[in-house]
Amino acid sequence: MLLRRVSILSLLLLMIYWLKPATADAQNANPITLSEERIITNDASVDYPTKVHFRLEVDPALTIVDAVLTYDVEQISCLDVSTQVPVEVDGPVIEWEWPMIRSGNPPPGADLWWEWTLTDDQGQTYTTPRQNLKFTDDRFSWQTISEGDVILHWYDGEEVGPLLLESAVAGLALLEEDLGIELQEDVELYIYGGSDDMRDAVLYIQDWAGAVAFPEYNIILVGVPFHLAEDWGRSTIRHELAHLVVGQYGRSCVGGRRPTWLEEGLAMYAEGEPSTDVTTDLDQGIKENSFAPLRSLNGPFPAQDDEAGSAYSQSYSTIKYLREAYGQEKLQTLLLLLAQGESYDDALEQTYGMNVDGLEQDWRMWIDVPARQIPPTPIPLSASGVPTVVPLAGPATVPTPHAPAGQSENPAPVEPTSGLCGLGLVPLLLVGFFAWRKKGIT
Ligand SMILES: [Zn+2]
Structure with missing residues (x-):
């Protein structure tokens, strides 16, 4: 009986084989x-x-x-x-x-x-x-220059390209020498002659945007009006590049993130010597003892112009302190632990033996302001170190408001954006407030 069933089955299989196209x-x-x-x-x-x-x-x-x-x-x-x-x-x-x-x-x-x-x-x-x-934006006649891993394209103003390339290379050198963080892959910078030109190259970009980084492509677009290249252009290039380099170094596929004070502080640090805005903010903060709790700068910075400016300056100073007091290797460790998905406090504890509040108190002592009364840190309800995975869909670009000339609209608060594999993009959105703030000064 069994044999017979097997034979029928074999015959059927054979027929299927013969009959198939x-x-x-x-x-x-x-x-x-x-x-x-x-x-x-x-x-x-x-x-x-x-x-x-x-x-x-x-x-x-x-x-x-x-x-x-x-x-x-x-x-x-x-x-x-x-x-x-x-x-x-x-x-x-x-x-x-x-x-x-x-x-x-x-x-x-x-x-x-x-x-x-x-x-x-x-x-x-x-x-x-x-x-x-x-992909090329052939509306313009691009010129290209490069040095090392930086390739810069521009079309407006003969001297703009070399000027901004020099700034980019100087910013990268500082990141490498002071923080030991190197650019890992070639980066391409597209310098448009203005924010309007730049925005026309990107669909669905906010209408106040003046610069946008595409970390997943290693590409940065900036609208730099000719007359602002020397000031706004140079610092914005260094700032954006730093975000990109730190993003490469601290890339995470497990949803690891960086607190905003770290992200923005590093980018400010990469600009080089602090601007008069930064020193003025710090002097005022010391005089009035008005610095924000560092923990509050883990997330998005304040939307108010002056408060945002102060947050950037405080972040810069915090990074300067960490660099001077503990050296570059510790900063690297911190970035790598965060990339592994450690929580902000855990990564700081493992690196420096203190959480974000402890760091704030040390920093306050360093800049000579009284310690702040810090309430005990509430125990998180969920296990720390279990990161929220960044959604796989969604925009991965982070715009910066346009340069200070031209358009008059104020930048709207930016919704958090996300990118594939958590490239640490969320903090980048605050680039905008940084650049916007400079509007009134230049
Ligand atoms: Zn920034």
């Missing part, structure tokens, strides 16, 4: 690369920043019955998956349009690659050789 075998076989002679056209034309049009034309002797387009924009991400799109086939020309207007566009300088997978009427599958394209 002849193409299935070939479809399962490894695809072969379609030879160049059989590809007439394989290109992508970009209407930046709204759409990309992919077009493939193959040898008409080949009857394609199925086509899938695979493409991706290269970026740093913990979860970078390419996009696959089945495309309707009707003859030897196969076309598809990527409407970036729906998804938001990658910045200029980002690299796109694509390939087609085709199946012919014989069931044979083919792939086309991988093609690459660099």
